[in-house]
Amino acid sequence: MGMPSEIDPLSRTIALLRPRVLAWRVIEARGSWAIAFPANPVISFGQIISGNPTIKIGSTHTASLTRGDLAFLGTTEPWVIETGPNPRSIDFMTAIAEPARLVQTDDPSPNVTCFMAGAFVLEAPNATLVADLIPPLLPVLHNDVAAERLGMLLRLVGEEATITRPGRSLILDRLIEIILVETLRTRPDALPGHAQRLLTALGDKKLARALQIIHGGASPPWNVQRLARHAGMSRSAFADRFTRTLGTSPINYATQWRINQACSMLASRDMPMLQIAHQAGFQSVSAFSTAFSRVVGVSPTAYARSLEMLPVSAA
Incomplete structure (x- = not known):
């Protein structure tokens, strides 16, 4: 009689963070290139549509990705996504200026890298909790059982983020919460200590x-x-x-x-x-x-x- 209706503590923790979608882009570029993202208190995420880019956070974290792979970045440090030898620098502001996509048309290379990417911000008071839940760089490979589910959720985010419809902000917020929970459940071995301990206790x-x-x-x-x-x-x-x-x-x-x-x-x-x-x-x-x-x-x-x-x- 004393027990309340069943509550999922992980879901309550995610809800307390109050994630809000900040940006969503599809970026496409030819040849060898690099985009340097500045330090920012947001969580970045994305999925590779084509190509084989590499994500680097300083000299401490690196992930080489291919088609269908996903990545989540809980870092507040600068990071780089690049592909090919001697990559050409693409201005960060240029890369995110258009909501649809950026195409490097002046490079004759047939090698095209395309990825969809986004970022979300957390409620200021509890934003520090993110370091307890998400590591600086968390790749989810395409052959992982959860990659298909996460990819589907990201595509839904993309659809909602690029079209203005009634209820858009509510749907985006709920999708981001679902993505966070799914990410934490997918790679418990790669999570920071607090998240691992919480999932073990649950x-x-x-x-x-x-x-x-x-x-x-x-x-x-x-x-x-x-x-x-x-x-x-x-x-x-x-x-x-x-x-x-x-x-x-x-x-x-x-x-x-x-x-x-x-x-x-x-x-x-x-x-x-x-x-x-x-x-x-x-x-x-x-x-x-x-x-x-x-x-x-x-x-x-x-x-x-x-x-x-x-x-x-x-x-």
Whole structure:
């Protein structure tokens, strides 16, 4: 009776990021070329339609791709996509200026590389969570079982991004959320530590029950005894298993999740502090402010004030 309806903690985490499609392009170029993308706090993604380009992030990450391969970049560092020997530089702004495609018509080479690519931005307060979920460079090869599913989703993004129709922004936002979830499920071995640990915990039926309580609609306080009871374990066994699997104690994990939710609510800029405190599971503004300051390093008021300097995310 005490269990809420089943909640998927991974989906709730993705929803908290509030991804928004920022750009979508189909780029086609002949011969040997290179496009250097500047440092930017966005997640880039794409699929190769033809050709064999290489993606490089400095000297640390490289992926050689071919037709049907996909790539996701969670890096904020500059990166390059290039093909062929002695590549000619294509101006970044020129490459993304047209929504349809760029064609290098002055190169006589019969070798044509074509790829569709896009980028999406995350809600400012929780954008730092991306480093916990997506590695700097995550290739998904064409012969991977998930490549066809992801390719289909990307094509749907392309269709919606290039045609203005009612409900376009909602569909794009939901598609991006689905793509993020599918990407995380596809290559758990290549994910950062937090994402690997979360997926491992979700695969453990007992820990998954506790995570559903934390991420779901059950009211705090979430003490270890209550979580252990829902997991069907003793308090000590549950605390040990949770900490070994997720790398942090149950209470620290629950507190961090509540603070992440509070950060998202503070970004709305129109909710009173008392309401935010209660919705994040705190009994008072004072208790909320103390926990928030301990985790984030500044008070909720100071944090909200810092967000006023940021542009409001596009709907």
